[in-house]
Amino acid sequence: MSVFKNHKISVSQLLGVIPEALLSKLSSTTKVDYYAKVLHGKKMFYLLLYGILENEKLSQRTLEDTFNDYLFKTLFDLDKSETIRRSSISKRLSKIDSDYFKQIYQCVYQRFNDAYPNKGLEEHHLVHVDSSMVSEASGKLLKGIDHRNGKKSVKYSIAFDGLLPCHSEVFTKPKYASEDIALPEAILNHVKQETHHQNIYVIDRGLQSTRTMKSFSGDSVSFIVRAKENRKHVELQSLMNQNQDLDLGELTLIKDSKVNLYTGKAIKNKKGNIHHRQELVETPFRLIVAKSKTDHTKEFWLITNDFELSAKEIAQAYRRRWDIEVFFRFIKQELNVSHLVSLNKNGIEVMLYMTLIVAMLILIYKKANKIGYKTAKRRFKMELRNLAIAMIVVVCEGNLDHFET
Secondary structure, three states: OOOOOOOOOOHHHHHOOOOHHHHHHHHHHOOOOOOOOOOOHHHHHHHHHHHHHHOOOOOHHHHHHHHOOHHHHHHOOOOOOOOOOHHHHHHHHHHOOHHHHHHHHHHHHHHHHHHOOOOOOOOOEEEEEEEEEEEEEOOOOOOOEEOOOOEEEEEEEEEEOOOOEEEEEEEOOHHHHOHHHHHHHHHHHHHHHOOOOOEEEEEOOOOOOHHHHHHHHHOOOEEEEEEOOOOOEEEEEEOOOOOOOOEOOOEEEEEEEEEEEEEEEEEEOOOOOEEEEEEEEEEEEEEEEEEEOOOOOOEEEEEEOOOOOOHHHHHHHHHOOHHHHHHHHHHHHOOOOOOOOOOOHHHHHHHHHHHHHHHHHHHHHHHHHOOOHHHHHHHHHHHHHHHHHHHHHHHOOOOHHHOOO
16 A cells, blocks of 8 residues: 555555566566576566666666665565676676567556556547657767767657657667658557557657658558648648638637648759759648747648548647657656666667656556656655565564664
8 A cells, every 4th residue: 555645556556567477478488588697687677677766867886786785675575695796787788688678668558558548539549759869978879870069869769648658769870860760660660569540640840751741641640740831732622611610729720721742852963963853742631720829920830641630639639749748858857868877779778668667657656646747756766665664674574683784
């Protein structure tokens, strides 16, 4: 039971979502324990889970201290005599099977999604997709997206369903600096996981490629994208009518049309130089233009391949993309995802999956107990520590003189 009497769900209940049986099963079906003497997959999972929660700035040194701590070992029923060093953690993160952590992440997401369905619209599931970059000195991060300031970056592209992160990708190759490449890949990989979905993918200005929008329509992927203002197009049909509701909340509708968009086609001239020629794409899209009620100079151009929803529903769907901005801020400020514990891509993927698992635990704790992000994280840590202390008291039979460090 939670130490906070008005809470509906406790930390011990949430940890029960990740049963020992699941961890043991995945240990046998993945390669996570190949060549591992001490840091088996299950131990690494518990170590990273506890380390992310307990440390404001996680590092391989703090993970070493955490593993060697009696409180941690008692909480997760580990061998008290085992110890590890930082170098072992570094090596293990670089080689451990990241698919083990990915499958745990997917399982935890599915269990929470079943228990707390979070539909954005009555018949559709809004999925907001965006990216965040984490930079490090180029001498440390050998594989990454180059910057002129001597740094390299890792790009995290995450799909967020309004409550939980439902998909994630780690990109280190230079071509993924473009959101027109990174976001479609993240979206299509998520689509593969959900065969009969009714998702509508909501994207900010990062994605502008008409070819990508055309391919989305061909693959029956519904989307809403904020386009650049005054995007070149040909109007095929106005969808406005006399009964049209022009009030979109904070916006006023000024255009709702069926359109064709232009795209740039690469042309090589006789000298071998490449230039781009504007070419009309015949796939029809819907263009919604709305003006801010508070700033009449500000317009929002939204492009979608959905012709069934009202203009107001589409505008509201885009407006809710702020949810993913809040989520990114939460994992950066509270779970320190901007700090790279491992500089190896495999280790970075492991850390991202573990950060998202911890984030889901805290987000469900927050939602169920109706508290804020920071309060949820603080109380989660307090409950976890109290749970460990209670277990130590039981082990010591109430006599703390038997406590061994």
